[in-house]
Amino acid sequence: SASIDIAVIAGDGIGPEVTAEAVKVLKEATASDGVELKITDYELGAAHWLATGETLTDATIDALRGHDAILFGAVGAAPGDTSIPSGLIERELLLKLRFSLDHYVNLRPSRLYRGVASPLADPGAIDFVVVREGTEGPYVGNGGVLRKGTPQEIATEVSVNTAFGVERVVRDGFRRANERPRKKLTYVHKHNVLVHAGHLWKRTVEAVAAEFPDVAVDYLHVDAATIFLVTDPARFDVIVTDNLFGDIITDLAAAVTGGIGLAASGNINMDRTAPSMFEPVHGSAPDIAGQQKADPTAAILSAALLLEHLGHGAAAARIEAAVAADIAGRNPASARPTSAIGDAIAAAL
Numbered sequence: 001s002a003s004i005d006i007a008v009i010a011g012d013g014i015g016p017e018v019t020a021e022a023v024k025v026l027k028e029a030t031a032s033d034g035v036e037l038k039i040t041d042y043e044l045g046a047a048h049w050l051a052t053g054e055t056l057t058d059a060t061i062d063a064l065r066g067h068d069a070i071l072f073g074a075v076g077a078a079p080g081d082t083s084i085p086s087g088l089i090e091r092e093l094l095l096k097l098r099f100s101l102d103h104y105v106n107l108r109p110s111r112l113y114r115g116v117a118s119p120l121a122d123p124g125a126i127d128f129v130v131v132r133e134g135t136e137g138p139y140v141g142n143g144g145v146l147r148k149g150t151p152q153e154i155a156t157e158v159s160v161n162t163a164f165g166v167e168r169v170v171r172d173g174f175r176r177a178n179e180r181p182r183k184k185l186t187y188v189h190k191h192n193v194l195v196h197a198g199h200l201w202k203r204t205v206e207a208v209a210a211e212f213p214d215v216a217v218d219y220l221h222v223d224a225a226t227i228f229l230v231t232d233p234a235r236f237d238v239i240v241t242d243n244l245f246g247d248i249i250t251d252l253a254a255a256v257t258g259g260i261g262l263a264a265s266g267n268i269n270m271d272r273t274a275p276s277m278f279e280p281v282h283g284s285a286p287d288i289a290g291q292q293k294a295d296p297t298a299a300i301l302s303a304a305l306l307l308e309h310l311g312h313g314a315a316a317a318r319i320e321a322a323v324a325a326d327i328a329g330r331n332p333a334s335a336r337p338t339s340a341i342g343d344a345i346a347a348a349l
């Protein structure tokens with residue numbers, strides 16, 4: 001019978017709390033299919049850095065390469081925590097993993113579940129997926145500082161966009177759009193101002209569109225995209241966009257679909273040359289960490305994306321159905337602890 005070998009990086013803050021529930025649900029979902037689940041925990045994140053001075057060594061990356069997939073919780077220190085340089089763990093662990101393992105498709109589905117209170121008065125049927133580029137853009141650390149600390153300081157953060165990198169993620173967006181009933185792709189950029197990268201994206205979308213005659217394509221500048229994500233989010237089907245725009249609009253997408261506690265994601269290497277990594281969109285939430293207040297649903301839905309990626313679509317669908325049923329029955333007046341939500345979803349399986 002089949003087996004699945006997963007590396008778990010629980011991380012900091014609420015990361016370990018929500019990941020424990022995702023693992024609980026994964027165990028239940030695989031056991032009922034007779035799939036053997038092997039879990040290996042990796043102690044990485046802020047505590048590991050404070051204890052060892054290490055963020056992510058090459059040896060650890062090599063070890064991670066040996067697993068089928070990675071389940072990631074969250075990392076990052078609380079604002080004002082001066083024991084860790086700001087953003088160090090995020091860049092040297094999370095982004096380093098995305099880059100090293102070539103997670104070029106950062107897949108972030110947004111769906112308004114029945115029973116969820118959207119902050120929008122009339123949200124409509126929201127069901128879209130953001131294909132966020134994951135290995136390039138302003139995230140690559142290509143910049144520098146001149147005359148630091150002087151009134152003449154100049155700081156640059158140069159966005160890197162390669163024809164290869166843009167084309168592969170754009171093509172992934174078209175493939176996904178082509179498989180969905182509405183077959184609609186919106187690409188989001190800011191090519192009225194960011195002419196160099198923006199026009200590479202524009203030309204690439206136009207070229208790849210020729211391969212997908214059934215997909216309807218439209219374009220929005222990112223600022224206008226934030227308008228429609230609030231006024232008419234149901235219009236979207238597949239959105240393809242660059243790394244930073246995708247980061248920003250997926251927090252907004254999470255907010256309009258009931259909150260960051262529900263938003264799942266996959267950092268996917270579509271060529272399968274390295275394991276993909278699945279994680280909630282949210283961060284370590286230091287404001288609620290250690291109190292069993294975090295919603296583990298985003299982590300659980302990320303585990304479902306993991307199973308789907310590994311070819312266990314039926315188990316993934318069962319998790320999604322159990323989550324949808326759990327959400328539909330939630331009572332906003334009596335919030336359950338993190339582990340109770342995981343228990344309920346696992347029991348429904």
Ligand code: NAD
Nearest residue numbers: 074075076077090260261281282283284285287288294295
């Ligand atoms: P955050 O997502 O951690 O928190 C934003 C708000 O959402 C907070 O009020 C938090 O309590 C709430 N929240 C988040 N997840 C929740 C959940 N599962 N259930 C209920 N409420 C939840 O974002 P932030 O405050 O900007 O960042 C905190 C730290 O996390 C920073 O160090 C940041 O760099 C890091 N971060 C890490 C990741 C990641 O590991 N993927 C993602 C985003 C931010």
Ligand code: IPM
Nearest residue numbers: 076090091094095247281283
């Ligand atoms: C996310 C996070 C990360 C990002 C940070 C923590 C590096 O915000 O996963 O959305 O910007 O990609």
Ligand code: MN
Nearest residue numbers: 247248251281
């Ligand atoms: Mn983000």
